[in-house]
Structures are given as structure tokens and as C-alpha cells.
Amino acid sequence: MKIVNKLLLKKIFYFIDNSYLRVFLLLPYILAKFLTISFLSVGDARVWIRNSYYLKTLIVGVSDLDISVQFNKKPSRQIIGKLKTRYKILRYLFPFLGEMNLYIQEDEDLLQIFNRYEMKRDPVLGEKVNEAEEEEFQKITFLVRMLESDKENLKNCPEIRQKKWKSHLEELGRERTRYIHLSDIVDFLSSMLKSKEYEKILLSFLKTGQFHFDENREYAILFPHRWAVWVNVNGGIEEGVDKLKLSEWERRVVQEMIKWEIMGLSTQMYLLNEDRNMNFYLDLLRRLNLLINSNEVSVIDRFIDQLIQTQASSVST
Numbered sequence: 001m002k003i004v005n006k007l008l009l010k011k012i013f014y015f016i017d018n019s020y021l022r023v024f025l026l027l028p029y030i031l032a033k034f035l036t037i038s039f040l041s042v043g044d045a046r047v048w049i050r051n052s053y054y055l056k057t058l059i060v061g062v063s064d065l066d067i068s069v070q071f072n073k074k075p076s077r078q079i080i081g082k083l084k085t086r087y088k089i090l091r092y093l094f095p096f097l098g099e100m101n102l103y104i105q106e107d108e109d110l111l112q113i114f115n116r117y118e119m120k121r122d123p124v125l126g127e128k129v130n131e132a133e134e135e136e137f138q139k140i141t142f143l144v145r146m147l148e149s150d151k152e153n154l155k156n157c158p159e160i161r162q163k164k165w166k167s168h169l170e171e172l173g174r175e176r177t178r179y180i181h182l183s184d185i186v187d188f189l190s191s192m193l194k195s196k197e198y199e200k201i202l203l204s205f206l207k208t209g210q211f212h213f214d215e216n217r218e219y220a221i222l223f224p225h226r227w228a229v230w231v232n233v234n235g236g237i238e239e240g241v242d243k244l245k246l247s248e249w250e251r252r253v254v255q256e257m258i259k260w261e262i263m264g265l266s267t268q269m270y271l272l273n274e275d276r277n278m279n280f281y282l283d284l285l286r287r288l289n290l291l292i293n294s295n296e297v298s299v300i301d302r303f304i305d306q307l308i309q310t311q312a313s314s315v316s317t
Helices: 002-017 022-039 077-093 105-113 136-156 158-171 182-192 196-208 218-222 224-232 237-244 248-268 276-292 297-316
Strands: 046-050 065-071 097-104
Touching: 002 022, 002 158, 022 046, 022 065, 022 077, 065 077, 077 097, 097 105, 097 248, 105 248, 105 297, 136 158, 136 182, 136 196, 136 248, 158 182, 182 196, 196 218, 218 224, 218 237, 218 248, 224 237, 224 248, 224 276, 237 276, 248 276, 248 297, 276 297
Parallel strands: 065 097
Antiparallel strands: 046 065
């Protein structure tokens, strides 16, 4: 019943977003933007808004207002505490306030392993993207991760995701169409993959939401971040990677997925409350990276080590 009501509410907001009433529901977002930028500017923090608001794909009442915060150097625990407290207050006032990412300017070398298509959803990080580059493995990774996070909306209420997915697919080089169906996204992703088996497991995943790692090896290629946790308690990651018999192309896909995880963890590292699972997961990613042993193995290992050290120092200070 709650799911039905939630879907109905989203459809109502979609109707409003396509009417003259949109301007009235856009005002809270505009107010939240300016208050958020002002209120979260603690210490030497620089604050800005990213994703749907920046890309003009926002659906009023449905879309989040996602935030980026950058410090010149590692902030003190007191500054982080103040930032988190103020963020909670803002979330209370504006429930549509979304995820907060935190960057440290002196650690900017981490950006070299960030996904360029995710970076382009951020007005500041997007300026650092090399437009001359065209990376098929980053395209695959971006599309799989966006599809994984948005599958329920695409299945149950695709109309509210049209702006977002038209923006995604155009950025990835797909020709613009009037309406994006879930099948269009699967077809486009499948065209970049090397086997029809990937299309089968994508369709199965979208239908059931389940990862059948024990049945199809292709699940491990497209969702290695989840497979690594599963296989660690079901035979061991070393034996699991050996059984996969990965091709070089598959190693590159898995490598990009690992880099995506590092990207996400690095933006949340200072905001987590001394999460003991963090070190376990970082170690798991390190082992997976070394076993994959693809072209960027040493670079990725160096950045994982950097995150481990950051995590250790944030706990001890």
C-alpha cells in the first residue's frame, strides 16, 4: 500500500512539473540552494549544487538537491561535526535535500580515477574532465550503476525519469529520442557489451532484483562490488576470481567498477561515523584489484592505500 501511495505521489508531482504550477514548487529548491550554500560554508568550505538541479533535469517534489562540499585541506573533527549537524538541520527543513559529497583539494589527484561521466554531472568536477577522452569502459560502468540505482523508478514510473535518462544517454552518445523505455537503455548498454549473455542477466536482474552469482559468471563482471562480498563468504575471493577465467576486456570492466567504488568511498570517507566495515571493504577491493591485475592495478592500489590511511587517521584524531 505504501509503495502504491508513493508511486501515486510521484505521478502527481510529475503532472505538476509539467504545468504552470511548477514554478511554485521550484521555489523551495531555490531557497534550499542558497541556504545550503550559506549554512554549510564552515571553515574554508566551498559548497555547490550538482546533478539534476545543475543539469536542469529536476522534477519538483521527486528529485533530490544533491550537494558538493570542498575543503582546501583535511578538515578537523570539529569542522566535520559542525558540517554534519548543519546538514541534519537542513534535511529537517528541506526533506528533498540529497546526498552530500565531500572533497579535499589537496587530494585532487584522486580525480584521475573518477568516472568522467559522473564528474560531468557536477559543475566543478566537470570542468576537470578531458573532453578529448572517450572511454568505453567508463561508459559501461556509468550506465550499469545508474541502471542499478534507478531500476524501480524505470519499471514503475518511467515518465518521471525521462529528463534524467535523456540527459544520461545523450551524454553517452545515443541519439535523442522522444521517449526512453527501459528496453532502450538495456539495448544501448547491451550494444557495448561483448556477449548476449550480459543482456540476459540484465533482463533477469531488472525483473527480479536478484544477483545470481552462483548461476551466471556475467553477474560478477557487471556487479563485482556485490560479487566480491558474496564470494568472500562463499569460497573465497582468490578462488572465485580464478574460476571466472576473465578475459582482458572483462578485467577492464571490473577495474572500472572498482574505481567507481573508490570514487564513492572517497567522497564519504570523512562523513562516516568510524565505520568498522570500511577497512574490511577497502581491503576486499584491494585484493580484488590485485587479482584482476589489469592495466591500472598499481594506480588503484595506491589510492586504496591512501583511503585506508585517511580512514585510520580520521579514527585516531
